[in-house]
Amino acid sequence: MRGKFISLEGGEGSGKTTAIHFIRQWLDDHNIPYIMTREPGGTPLAEEIRQLILSPREEVVNDTTELLLVFAARAQHLAEKIQPALDKGTWVISDRFLDSSYVYQGKARGGDIAMLDQLASWVVGDNKPNATLVLDVSVELGQERVVQRQHQDRLDKESLAFHQKVRDGFLERAKADPERVKIVDASQSLESVKIQIEKELSQLHKTWVGDC
Ligand SMILES: Nc1ncnc2c1ncn2[C@@H]1O[C@H](COP(=O)(O)OP(=O)(O)OP(=O)(O)O)[C@@H](O)[C@H]1O
Numbered sequence: 001m002r003g004k005f006i007s008l009e010g011g012e013g014s015g016k017t018t019a020i021h022f023i024r025q026w027l028d029d030h031n032i033p034y035i036m037t038r039e040p041g042g043t044p045l046a047e048e049i050r051q052l053i054l055s056p057r058e059e060v061v062n063d064t065t066e067l068l069l070v071f072a073a074r075a076q077h078l079a080e081k082i083q084p085a086l087d088k089g090t091w092v093i094s095d096r097f098l099d100s101s102y103v104y105q106g107k108a109r110g111g112d113i114a115m116l117d118q119l120a121s122w123v124v125g126d127n128k129p130n131a132t133l134v135l136d137v138s139v140e141l142g143q144e145r146v147v148q149r150q151h152q153d154r155l156d157k158e159s160l161a162f163h164q165k166v167r168d169g170f171l172e173r174a175k176a177d178p179e180r181v182k183i184v185d186a187s188q189s190l191e192s193v194k195i196q197i198e199k200e201l202s203q204l205h206k207t208w209v210g211d212c
Pocket residue numbers: 010011012013014015016017018019145146186187188189190193
């Protein structure tokens with residue numbers, strides 16, 4: 001019985017990390033074994049690569065360099081953490097995963113989608129998430145929510161136009177693959193977001209219970 005793999009996606013301040021707590025509670029209530037993880041990162045080496053990707057720096061980061069660093073971290077994350085957990089029947093919940101690459105390095109940075117497809121096929125293969133929840137908020141509301149943060153990373157500092165492309169990118173991913181990618185209206189209250197997430201999880205669980 002392979003575990004199920006769920007990713008959380010959305011722009012800065014959309015509420016992904018907050019939503020993780022709601023998911024944790026739901027999984028505990030249903031006695032489902034799970035691990036929580038995040039990207040870029042998730043293992044010591046991948047977290048070091050995360051620092052390389054996100055630290056603000058003087059030097060211009062080449063788009064291809066950024067893309068390859070993200071996939072290098074992902075290869076490590078999959079081999080050392082995600083695959084072993086899924087193989088044991090443990091569910092994996094990841095704060096960001098492959099869709100973020102298509103949206104940030106593809107849509108927002110204008111990266112070559114055919115190249116992304118090749119990397120995805122090479123590095124991720126069949127280990128794609130079984131389901132993805134996209135936390136959707138306007139760019140303005142997302143920015144308002146994170147404005148109090150003291151440390152802004154290199155991607156937080158991007159322009160509003162960049163963040164708008166990120167939002168559009170996630171909505172396009174959902175439209176292209178509605179079976180897997182579900183949109184959560186994250187502009188609502190935390191209580192409403194929690195209810196939406198629980199509803200999605202219950203539906204997924206019902207669909208999967210036959211094959212898990
Ligand atoms: N639905 C909501 N209503 C009000 N505040 C919210 C809501 N969702 C999240 N917040 C608040 O907004 C802030 C950002 O949320 P969170 O850190 O979960 O976003 P994130 O998507 O993980 O952001 P990042 O991409 O920067 O990691 C937090 O202070 C959180 O408490």
